[in-house]
Amino acid sequence: MLHPIESRTTSPVAAAQLLEPRPDGRPQGSPGPQCPQGGPGSPGEDNPWHTGAACRRDEVGLFFAPSKEPTAARLSREEQAKQVCARCPVLLECREHALAQPEPYGVWGGLTAAERRVVLARRRRREGELREAARVTTAQRRIAG
Template structure:
């Protein structure tokens, strides 16, 4: 039998906030865009997701989680993808280098 006495304890306390989230049980497609969604459709979906976040009791914990894990996709803590990316990589935004990943190498 494996000795588990030296393993770290449960990390459940790191995730308990999710049990109280306003989005719990909601369709995840509200918070994550489908392929090829653009323009007004994307903005409308994201606005609906942000309204759910607006009254969420764990909004701060959700945003903290997104920033700590460098989450770049979806709506987290009331912020959309563009807003998250700005917080995650401010130097890139200052350089105006938003699409560097998509540009071919010279």
């Protein structure tokens, strides 16, 4: 199986793994979770952040849900994945990648897809508040000035 953060090179084993169905049930040809440094010609080729990721050493099944997974099993699996993430030296880089993409599936940077949606909504709300505050401040300076 492929790891959530795929390496840049495709070994014969990795090439054979591409033929396996994805853990999240999507077809192999569909866009999947990949690190921005994971593709040919992408930035950070010399030392991509994901090379030190703890999930590269663990079972990918922890990070992506199988088809029709029962809720209790999903919660347990996600908790195990988060424990791996908690000891990961690149947790923040992974999380920011997943938020910037945004990654729609799996546990990335210690957050589930639902948790990432909440973070993104909060960020959008906060950015809106900051823009409004800047607009009001600019208007007040014009009036005072």
